[in-house]
Amino acid sequence: MQNSEVFILAIESSCDDTAAAVLHNDKVLSNVVANQLIHNQYGGVVPELASRAHQQNIVPVIDAALRKANVQKEQLSAIAFTQGPGLMGSLLVGTSFSKSLSLALNVPLIAVNHMHAHILAHFIDEEGYDKPKFPFLALTISGGHTQIVKVNSFFDMEIIGETTDDAVGEAFDKSAKILGLPYPGGPLIDKYAKEGNPKAFPFTKPKVPGLDFSFSGLKTAILYFIQKNKQANPNFIEENLNDICASIQHTIIEILMDKLKLAVKETGITQIAIGGGVSANSGIRTTLKEAESKYGWKTFIPKFEYTTDNAAMIGIVGYQKYLSNRFENASVVSKARIEF
Numbered sequence: 001m002q003n004s005e006v007f008i009l010a011i012e013s014s015c016d017d018t019a020a021a022v023l024h025n026d027k028v029l030s031n032v033v034a035n036q037l038i039h040n041q042y043g044g045v046v047p048e049l050a051s052r053a054h055q056q057n058i059v060p061v062i063d064a065a066l067r068k069a070n071v072q073k074e075q076l077s078a079i080a081f082t083q084g085p086g087l088m089g090s091l092l093v094g095t096s097f098s099k100s101l102s103l104a105l106n107v108p109l110i111a112v113n114h115m116h117a118h119i120l121a122h123f124i125d126e127e128g129y130d131k132p133k134f135p136f137l138a139l140t141i142s143g144g145h146t147q148i149v150k151v152n153s154f155f156d157m158e159i160i161g162e163t164t165d166d167a168v169g170e171a172f173d174k175s176a177k178i179l180g181l182p183y184p185g186g187p188l189i190d191k192y193a194k195e196g197n198p199k200a201f202p203f204t205k206p207k208v209p210g211l212d213f214s215f216s217g218l219k220t221a222i223l224y225f226i227q228k229n230k231q232a233n234p235n236f237i238e239e240n241l242n243d244i245c246a247s248i249q250h251t252i253i254e255i256l257m258d259k260l261k262l263a264v265k266e267t268g269i270t271q272i273a274i275g276g277g278v279s280a281n282s283g284i285r286t287t288l289k290e291a292e293s294k295y296g297w298k299t300f301i302p303k304f305e306y307t308t309d310n311a312a313m314i315g316i317v318g319y320q321k322y323l324s325n326r327f328e329n330a331s332v333v334s335k336a337r338i339e340f
Contacts, residue, residue, distance in 0.1 A: 004025070005024075005025075005077075006023075006024070006025050006077045006078075006319060006322055006323075007022065007023070007024055007071055007075050007076050007077050008022070008023045008076070008077060008078055008079075008080050008110075008315045008318045008319050008322065009021075009022055009062070009065070009066070009076050009078075009079050009080070009101075009315075010022075010023065010079075010080040010081070010112075010311040010312065010314035010315030010318050011058070011062065011079070011080070011081045011082070011094045011097065011098050011311060011314065012081075012082045012094065012114075012117075012309055012310060012311040012313075012314045013054045013058065013081075013082060013086075013090050013091060013093050013094030014082045014084070014085070014086025014087065014090060014091060014094075014114045014309060015045060015050065015086055015087055015090060015143075015309060016035075016045045016050045016053070016090070017033050017034065017035055017308070017309045017310075018033070018034040018053070018054050018057035018058055018061050018094075019031070019032065019033040019034070019061065019309060019310050019311035019314075020032050020058075020061045020062040020064070020065035020311050021065055021310065021311035021312040021314070021315045022065050022066060022068075022069035022071050022315070023124075023312065023315040023316065023318070023319055024069075024071075025125075025319060026123060026124060026125040026316060026319055027124075027125045028124055028126075028312045028315070029068070029069035029070070029071065030064075030065045030066075030067075030068035030069040031065070031305060031310055031311060031312040032061050032064045032065045032068065032311070033061075033308075033309075033310055033311075034053075034057040034060070034061050045087070047087045047088075047089050047090070048089065050087055050089065050090050051087070051089030051090050051092070051093055054089075054090050054093035054094065055093055058093060058094070058097050062097075065311070073101075073105060074105070076105060076107055077107060077108070077322060078102075078107050078108040078109070078110050078318060078322050078327075079098045079101050079102045079105075079107060079108070079109055079110065079318075080098075080110040080111075080112050080314050080315055080317065080318025080319075080321070080322075081094050081095055081097075081098035081109075081110070081111065081112065081314065082094055082095075082112055082114050082117070082314055083095065083111035083112060083113065083114075083332065083333075083334060083335055083338060084113065084114065084334060084335035084336060084337065084338035085113075085114055085115065085144070085335065085336060085337050085338045086114060086334075086336060087336065088334060088336045091334035091335070091336065092334050094334075095332070095333070095334040099330055099332070102330075103330065108322065108327040109327060109328045109329070109330070109332065110317075110318045110321045110322060110326065110327060110328065111328045111332050112314045112317045112318060112321070113317075113338055113340070114309075114314075114338075115140055115145060115147070115340065116157065116317055116340075117313035117314050117316070117317045118138075118140050118142070118275035118276045118313060119138040119140060119149060119151060119157065119273065119275050120154065120313065120316055120317050120320070121275055121302050121306040121307075121312070121313035121316060122273050122275070122300050122302055123154075123316050123320070124303075124306060124312060124313070124316050126303055129300075129302070129303060130300060131300075132151075132271050132273050132298075132300045133271065134151065134152055134153050135150060135151060135152045135267075135269055135271075136151050136269060136271035136272065136273055136300075137149070137150060137151070137260070137263055137264065137267065137269050137271065137272050137273070138151050138157075138272075138273045138274070138275060139256065139260060139272065139273070139274045139275075139279075140274075140275050140276045141167075141168045141169065141256070141274065141275075141276045141277075141278035141279055141284070142167060142168075142169050142276035142277045142278055143167060143169030143170055143173065143186075143277060143278075144167050144169070144170075145162075145163075145167050145276060146162060146163040146167045146168045146169075146213050146215070147159050147161065147162045147163075148160050148161035148162070148211050148259060148260065148263050150267060150269070151273075154317075154320045155320075155324075155326075157340065159340055160211050160263060160266075160267070161210065161211025161212050161213065161259055161263060162212060162213065163212065163213040163214065163215060164208065164212050164213065164214050165214050165215065165216040166214075166215040166216050166219065167215070168213070168215060168252060168256065168278050169186060169276075169277055169278045170215065170219075171215035171218060171219055171252060172185065172186035172189055172248075172249075172252065172278065172281075173185045173186050174219050175189060175219065175222050175248050176188055176189050178219075178222055178223050178226050179226065179237055179241065179244065179245070180237060186277075186278065186281070187280070187281075188245075189245045189248060189249055190245075190249065190281050190282055190283060191245075192241055192242045192245035192246070193242070193245040193246040193248075193249040193250075193283060194246075194282070195242040195246075196241075196242030196243040196244070196245055196246030196247070197242075197243045197246055197247075198246040198247055198249065198250030199247070199250070200240070200243035200244075200246065200247050201225070201240075201243060201244060201247040202247070202251075203218060203221055203222065203225070203247065203248070203251040204218075204221060205218075205251060205254060205255050205258070206218060206255070210262075211259055211262060211263050211266070212259075213255065213256075213259060215252075215255075218251065218252070218255075222248060226244075249281070249283050250283070253283055253284055253287050256284065257287060257291070260272060260291075261295070264295070264297065270295075270296060270297045270298060271297070271298045271299075271300070272288065272291070272297050272298070272299045272300065273299070273300035273301075273302075274288060274299075274300070274301060274302070275302060275307065275313075276307065277307060277308045277309065279301070279302065279307045280304060280307040280308060285301050288301060289301065
């Protein structure tokens, strides 16, 4: 279905951010996100509170996205929404609203895999940003996922490596919690790491065969390291916070880069794209850019606002699916776990 005037309304509600975006073909006209600060006091996302907040936010967020884009509901070509993976209660809010709006406007309904969207966010038409060419390798890193994906086309992707236990985002956040930092702690580790010595405290990297990852052992090692040093010096964290954060971040980045180098060696693909919330980490972004000259790779790092959960990335998948008539009917359901 080719149409030079395709307007996609995209809705994202997989976790604790309510987001809506309007795309004109592959260009983003608006990308609105409502954050849920209520979870900070609990040290993590509370699913029931998240779904209630989505119910409160979804209408104002969609209204804001349409107004900012200067697009009327009647101009919309299709509604795209996150089908999964995610928190079931949160997904249901976005799915139900999308199905109702699609029916009311009599426009196609498009279901999107959240993890595909993190990868395909690179195809948003954004000035100053190159788009990868197929095939390429995608490193998707977030609070719930750590994957290396071979991307052959928009709808042909293969996971060639993934975490066997915890995701990299969880490793950052749990390490921050061990250090007494508030939730979400990952960005704080990144912040303090900039002022620290990454070689100050060496941590052992897990030995996992092939392209798979493991972070549970690293979290345990960090916990024991902190406990041991606090016994000897109760002020150990305060006196060494920058160095500890830099050392943790350096170790995690090395784990990711070791697997990427192996994936390049095994596939012969030297185009590398990153996506997911943890790809906002400045250390990871810098290391990946340095890999262009160091290893001869071509690396693709998304615009900052397209790294964390957002609806623009849902919209770009929606646009590609619209062009190939990949639509759903009203029987489509949300899925907390979804086949990749």
